[in-house]
Amino acid sequence: MPLVYQSPGTRACVVDPPLVLAPMAGITDGTYRLLLRRMGGVGLVTMEFVSSEGLTRGNRRTERLLRWEPEERPLSIQIYGADATRMAEAARRVEEEEVDVCDINMGCPANKILKGCAGAGLMRDLGRAKGIIEACRRALPTTPLTVKFRAGITEETLNFVELGRICEGEGVAAVALHPRTAKQMYTGRADWSRIARLKEAVRIPVVGNGDVESPEDVPRMLRETGCDAVMIGRATMKNPWIFRQAADLLAGRPYRVATLEERRDVILQHFRLIREAEEDIPKRMMGKLKTFTGWYTHGVPRGTELRRRIQSLPSPEAFLEAVESFFALRIDERDGHASPPEIPDGSPASPFLA
Numbered sequence: 419m420p421l422v423y424q425s426p427g428t429r430a431c432v433v434d435p436p437l438v439l440a441p442m443a444g445i446t447d448g449t450y451r452l453l454l455r456r457m458g459g460v461g462l463v464t465m466e467f468v469s470s471e472g473l474t475r476g477n478r479r480t481e482r483l484l485r486w487e488p489e490e491r492p493l494s495i496q497i498y499g500a501d502a503t504r505m506a507e508a509a510r511r512v513e514e515e516e517v518d519v520c521d522i523n524m525g526c527p528a529n530k531i532l533k534g535c536a537g538a539g540l541m542r543d544l545g546r547a548k549g550i551i552e553a554c555r556r557a558l559p560t561t562p563l564t565v566k567f568r569a570g571i572t573e574e575t576l577n578f579v580e581l582g583r584i585c586e587g588e589g590v591a592a593v594a595l596h597p598r599t600a601k602q603m604y605t606g607r608a609d610w611s612r613i614a615r616l617k618e619a620v621r622i623p624v625v626g627n628g629d630v631e632s633p634e635d636v637p638r639m640l641r642e643t644g645c646d647a648v649m650i651g652r653a654t655m656k657n658p659w660i661f662r663q664a665a666d667l668l669a670g671r672p673y674r675v676a677t678l679e680e681r682r683d684v685i686l687q688h689f690r691l692i693r694e695a696e697e698d699i700p701k702r703m704m705g706k707l708k709t710f711t712g713w714y715t716h717g718v719p720r721g722t723e724l725r726r727r728i729q730s731l732p733s734p735e736a737f738l739e740a741v742e743s744f745f746a747l748r749i750d751e752r753d754g755h756a757s758p759p760e761i762p763d764g765s766p767a768s769p770f771l772a
Contacts, residue, residue: 419436420432420433420434420435420436420461421433421434421436421461421592421623421625421646421647422623423518423519423562423564423591423592423623424562424591425555425562425563425589425590425591426589427559427560428558428559428560428561428562428563428591429518429560429561429562430562431462431492431518431519431562431591432492433461433462433492433647434461435459435460435461435661435664435665435668435669436461436640436646436647436648436668437459437460437461437462437636437647437648437649437650437661437664437665438460438461438462438463438464438494438594438625438647438648438649438650439451439454439460439462439463439464439649439650439651439654439661440464440627440649440650440651441464441465441466441467441494441496441521441523441566441651442466442651442652443466443467443526443528444466445466445655446463446464446465446466447465447466447483447695447706448485448486448487448490448691448695449688449691449692449695449706450688450710451463451465451486451490451493452487452489452490452691453658453684453687453688453691454654454658454661455489455490456489456687457658457659457661457662457684458661458662458665459659459660459661459662459663459664459665459666460661461492461647462492462493462494462518462519463490463492463493463494464493464494464495464496464521465483465484465486465493465494465495465496466483466496467496467497467498467523467526468480468483468484468495468496468497468498468508469497469498469499470497470498470499470501470504470505470507470508471499471501471504473497473507473508473511474504474507474508474511484511484515485695486515486517491517491518492518492519493517493518493519494517494518494519494520494521494564495512495515495517495519495520495521496520496521496522496523496566497509497512497520497521497522497523497554498522498523498526498531498536498537499536499550500534500535500536500539500540500546500550501550502546502549502550502552502553503553505522505550505553505554506553506554506556506557507557509553509554509557509558509563510557510558512558512561513557513558513559513560513561516561517561518561518562519561519562519563519564519591520554520558520561520562520563520564521563521564521565521566521594522550522551522554522563522564522565522566523536523537523566524537524538524540524541524547524565524566524567524568524581525537525538525566525567525568525594525596525600526538527568527598527600527601527602527603532600537600538567538568538571538600539571539600540567541567541568541570541571541575541577541578541581541600542571542575544577544580544581544584547581547584548584548588551563551565551584551585551588551590552588555588555589555590562591562592563589563590563591564590564591564592564593564594564625565581565585565590565593565594566593566594566595566596566625566627566649567581567582567593567594567595567596568595568596568597568598568599568600569595569596569597569598569599569609569612570599570600571599571600571601572599572600572601573599573601576599576612578595578597578612578616579615579616579619582595582616582619582620582624583619583620585620585622586620586621586622590622591622591623592622592623592624592625592646592647593616593620593622593623593624593625594624594625594626594627594649595612595613595616595624595625595626595627595628596608596627596628597609597610597611597612597613597627597628598628607629608627608628608629610626610628610629610639610642610643611643613626613628613639613643613645614642614643614644614645617643617644617645617646618644623646623647624643624645624646625645625646625647625648625649626639626640626643626645626647626648626649627648627649627650627651630648630649630650630653631653632653632657632660633660633663633664633666633667633673634667635648636648636650636664636667636668637664637667637668640668648664650664655710655713655714656713656714656716656717657676658684658714659675659676659680678718678745678748678749678752679745679749681714681715681718681745682741682742682745684714685710685711685714685715685741686738686741686742688707688710688714689707689734689737689738689741692706692707692710693734703734704731704733704734704737707728707734707737708728708729708731708737711724711725711728711737711741712725712728718748719748719751719752720748723744724740724741724744727740727744728740728741
């Protein structure tokens with residue numbers, strides 16, 4: 419069933435299917451959002467979080483983050499900060515962009531964000547959090563406002579239900595909960611029962627997030643928590659087909675596992691998108707190509723060989739040749755030649771989910 423984000427006076431944003439791409443710093447840029455949108459199954463994509471300080475002070479790198487394409491819609495822009503005035507200014511910029519949703523980050527557990535009393539740090543001061551929500555809501559006359567937060571700072575200071583009720587009282591269209599604490603970061607397991615508790619406590623839509631690792635986890639989270647939609651982050655990097663697969667399950671259809679050809683094609687498609695977007699910054703372009711290819715090749719026979727090889731490649735042309743030749747060999751092996759066992763290797767660093 420589709421989810422609708424709407425507050426009195428705002429436009430409606432229909433999220434259909436009820437599957438949301440989580441904001442991830444350094445990951446959910448325009449190329450990644452377009453890639454997942456074209457693959458299908460995702461109802462709403464979210465921009466990597468944008469600093470209200472950088473946005474309102476004209477920081478070039480922050481301004482660059484705001485680039486988006488109409489094809490991405492429905493699209494949410496997530497902002498973060500600790501000052502209500504700056505956050506309201508940033509929200510007005512989002513309103514001017516005429517995207518579908520503005521989201522406030524009150525869940526990032528990164529130490530540098532917490533130290534600035536932003537992200538999950540706002541859960542230490544719900545009065546300040548309320549002031550920011552109120553200021554942003556006033557600055558968004560037509561754009562639905564949502565808020566993403568964690569369970570609390572520590573197990574001893576859980577206050578997610580209280581924050582959810584504040585959001586509801588301030589006219590927020592929906593909330594998203596990652597049910598770990600800020601102290602947990604990404605360790606342990608996400609306690610989905612907290613999503614169910616929040617859903618029982620508020621009347622606005624609740625989006626569940628945390629430890630959605632497979633397509634099967636999506637209907638399970640919906641069933642176990644009663645939440646209105648599911649947000650997926652890190653799992654999309656190893657399996658960018660997860661939204662399409664989950665959408666199939668929600669529609670009562672079996673899903674298909676990606677083939678070697680599809681894995682090759684998604685790397686090459688992302689390669690083209692990154693090359694177009696980052697051609698003026700070669701170092702950043704190569705960094706992104708290596709990072710994403712490292713994730714996309716997990717589960718591919720002898721994928722460690724490609725992950726090792728691309729780390730030393732000097733140019734996009736060399737990268738392209740390495741990917742194409744690697745997959746040509748793997749496809750040949752699959753079609754009749756034995757593949758030697760894969761040697762375990764390290765994984766790329768996990769991103770912070772905003």
